[in-house]
Amino acid sequence: MKANLTCDACERELTAYADGALHAAVARVMDQHLEGCPRCRAALEFHRAVARRFATVPGIPVPPDLERRVLRAMTAPDRARALWTRAGAGALALSFAATVGGLVFWPRIAKQFGLPDPASALARGLDTTVEGFIAIPKRIAFDVTFYEPIARQVWLSMEALAAIPRALFVSFRSPEAQATGLVLLTLGVALYLLLRPSRRPEGGIGHACLAL
Amino acid sequence: MATDERDLVRRCLARDERAYRELVRAYQSPVVNLAWRITGSADDAAEVAQETFIRVLRSLATYDPDRPLRSWIFKIASNLSLDVIRRRKRRPVSFEDLSNEDGPTIEPADTGPGPDEGMRLEWAADRFEGLVLEMPEHYRAILHLRYREELPYEEIAETLGIPLGTVKVRLHRAHEILRRKLIARGTTP
Numbered sequence: 117m118k119a120n121l122t123c124d125a126c127e128r129e130l131t132a133y134a135d136g137a138l139h140a141a142v143a144r145v146m147d148q149h150l151e152g153c154p155r156c157r158a159a160l161e162f163h164r165a166v167a168r169r170f171a172t173v174p175g176i177p178v179p180p181d182l183e184r185r186v187l188r189a190m191t192a193p194d195r196a197r198a199l200w201t202r203a204g205a206g207a208l209a210l211s212f213a214a215t216v217g218g219l220v221f222w223p224r225i226a227k228q229f230g231l232p233d234p235a236s237a238l239a240r241g242l243d244t245t246v247e248g249f250i251a252i253p254k255r256i257a258f259d260v261t262f263y264e265p266i267a268r269q270v271w272l273s274m275e276a277l278a279a280i281p282r283a284l285f286v287s288f289r290s291p292e293a294q295a296t297g298l299v300l301l302t303l304g305v306a307l308y309l310l311l312r313p314s315r316r317p318e319g320g321i322g323h324a325c326l327a328l
Numbered sequence: 329m330a331t332d333e334r335d336l337v338r339r340c341l342a343r344d345e346r347a348y349r350e351l352v353r354a355y356q357s358p359v360v361n362l363a364w365r366i367t368g369s370a371d372d373a374a375e376v377a378q379e380t381f382i383r384v385l386r387s388l389a390t391y392d393p394d395r396p397l398r399s400w401i402f403k404i405a406s407n408l409s410l411d412v413i414r415r416r417k418r419r420p421v422s423f424e425d426l427s428n429e430d431g432p433t434i435e436p437a438d439t440g441p442g443p444d445e446g447m448r449l450e451w452a453a454d455r456f457e458g459l460v461l462e463m464p465e466h467y468r469a470i471l472h473l474r475y476r477e478e479l480p481y482e483e484i485a486e487t488l489g490i491p492l493g494t495v496k497v498r499l500h501r502a503h504e505i506l507r508r509k510l511i512a513r514g515t516t517p
Contacts, residue, residue, distance in 0.1 A: 166475070189382050191345065
């Protein structure tokens with residue numbers, strides 16, 4: 117007996133049935149149908165054969181250097197980081213030693229080579245730094261006072277330009293202006309049609325006019 | 329996730345090189361074969377596998393330990409394999425490619441079994457491979473995950489990022505495509 121299931125419905129569920137992924141109740145209905153339906157049984161056998169074939173087809177071998185390449189990629193950043201850390205620590209130690217040495221020996225070196233006194237040089241350096249910092253807001257304040265009137269003029273000009281379309285619209289409300297506009301438009305279109313390049317070489321009026 | 333897998337992940341997160349090796353050894357064969365099944369090329373599969381493990385090890389901190397590690401690794405591998413396919417489709421095929429042995433080649437049309445063979449119902453392994461390679465990549469991936477890796481439907485859905493119903497439909501369609509191709513060539517499993 118085929119049970120109350122069509123072959124189409126059975127085929128739709130056949131893959132899940134063969135894989136044991138159906139609910140037990142549905143699987144029971146499928147069992148009954150398959151018992152009495154040789155066509156669906158053949159289809160089921162096909163599904164099972166595909167599954168078996170897939171499971172037994174030999175795969176490809178793993179590349180022998182895969183593990184090495186992955187490990188190299190994973191450990192290379194660590195090594196690079198360690199190297200940079202060591203180099204950074206060395207540079208820091210060197211600069212510290214140079215600073216201390218400079219501070220200790222500077223008066224003697226300055227006296228020997230006729231360089232300015234360290235205290236006064238430090239004061240001058242501080243002065244220059246502070247002046248440098250103050251110069252920035254000063255420059256900004258100057259720029260604002262200089263450019264602000266120009267920016268205001270530009271703004272007003274833009275507003276004036278924005279009023280032109282409105283003025284044109286108002287003036288075109290008079291019948292005379294509309295008539296003039298229409299005549300000008302017609303003339304423009306006519307001129308374009310006359311003078312446009314013809315698709316046929318040297319066959320259009322435009323070419324004839326240009327030839328004149 | 330199994331306790332030993334949890335431990336393996338923990339050790340990898342602690343940058344233990346031995347744990348890296350263990351993880352690569354445990355999954356290298358399935359990952360290479362999944363990538364090969366999707367891309368159809370051993371060279372691409374090797375590159376995809378390498379990139380997969382590097383990504384897995386670098387992003388282990390974002391991995392949810394309540395989900396199967398295998399599915400997560402396969403998901404990364406299948407996404408990378410599909411990227412390779414997409415890049416390949418974008419690349420125009422040149423005449424050099426056609427004459428190059430390593431590049432794409434134009435195969436002569438398969439006319440099925442010859443007159444001498446008649447309707448001998450034989451399904452050679454290379455013939456099966458040829459049929460599978462003719463299928464779209466998402467069908468190849470789903471067949472491989474189900475029958476080679478024996479993943480349950482839920483894990484396949486998670487791996488490929490598709491609903492469970494779509495897994496069933498795709499598997500059914502994959503079988504249908506294979507069946508039609510085999511019937512068209514007078515062959516059966």
